[in-house]
Amino acid sequence: MNEQMSNARWSIGSVLLGAVLAFGFYGVVGNAVEGAPGQVVQDAVYIEECGACHFAYQPGLLPRKSWRGIMLGLEDHFGENAELDAETTGQITSYLEENALQAGKPSSLSKLMRNMPDEPPLRITELPAFVFMHEVIPRQLQVKELKEGFLSPCEDCHREAAEGIFDKERLHPGYGPSVWGKNEPD
Numbered sequence: 001m002n003e004q005m006s007n008a009r010w011s012i013g014s015v016l017l018g019a020v021l022a023f024g025f026y027g028v029v030g031n032a033v034e035g036a037p038g039q040v041v042q043d044a045v046y047i048e049e050c051g052a053c054h055f056a057y058q059p060g061l062l063p064r065k066s067w068r069g070i071m072l073g074l075e076d077h078f079g080e081n082a083e084l085d086a087e088t089t090g091q092i093t094s095y096l097e098e099n100a101l102q103a104g105k106p107s108s109l110s111k112l113m114r115n116m117p118d119e120p121p122l123r124i125t126e127l128p129a130f131v132f133m134h135e136v137i138p139r140q141l142q143v144k145e146l147k148e149g150f151l152s153p154c155e156d157c158h159r160e161a162a163e164g165i166f167d168k169e170r171l172h173p174g175y176g177p178s179v180w181g182k183n184e185p186d
């Protein structure tokens with residue numbers, strides 16, 4: 001083989017390799033945009049009304065009873081008035097209940113069902129499974145209990161929260177227990 005030919009082969013090889021990498025990358029990006037199956041919030045009314053003050057939590061993060069409790073208490077919603085007209089309240093309640101976290105309806109968030117009491121809390125951040133999943137955080141911060149609401153802004157740490165992706169492998173780079181404390185002087 002002469003030198004010119006081997007150069008030509010090399011460059012065809014790198015074009016192919018480039019294409020594979022580009023496709024691989026596209027695959028990853030495409031996947032992130034698509035999000036977790038069934039967990040991308042698309043209801044425009046819900047996003048507008050319930051995403052105004054905080055992240056529009058996926059219906060699949062709470063069981064029906066909790067959503068019902070929240071929707072019945074909007075005039076005193078964790079200290080804020082979030083009341084809506086009856087029609088909008090009804091519409092959002094149906095959307096939340098239809099897509100709620102549910103035993104026997106597997107989803108990417110089913111793990112949150114673990115140890116669910118008969119009377120579930122109103123907050124996602126108080127579900128027993130949620131507390132268990134985040135146990136490492138108070139330990140890392142060396143506090144007995146986190147302040148109420150500390151973990152409520154999911155998107156602060158879970159960069160793909162809006163896509164319904166909460167995997168611990170996909171937290172913000174450089175965020176989370178694996179790095180906490182490492183940059184502080186001792």
Ligand code: HEC
Binds near residue numbers: 051052077092149
């Ligand atoms: C006027 C602002 C406001 C609006 C509008 C609002 N919320 Fe909230 N919401 C809050 C505040 C404040 C908290 C408590 C956050 C904290 O403790 O840091 C909260 C907390 C929550 C939580 C509990 C989060 C946790 O800690 O697990 C849920 C669930 C929730 N809201 C759902 C809704 C839904 C559903 C709607 C629409 C019907 C809605 N919110 C509209 C202000 C609002």
Ligand code: HEC
Binds near residue numbers: 133134136151158168
């Ligand atoms: C302060 C940062 C922080 C906030 C805010 C936060 N999380 Fe997390 N979350 C984590 C960390 C860190 C882990 C992984 C813990 C571990 O490694 O065991 C985690 C784990 C999880 C897991 C389990 C993932 C898995 O792969 O098993 C779920 C589900 C989850 N979080 C959902 C939420 C939701 C929903 C909210 C908002 C209501 C939220 N988180 C708010 C940091 C956070």
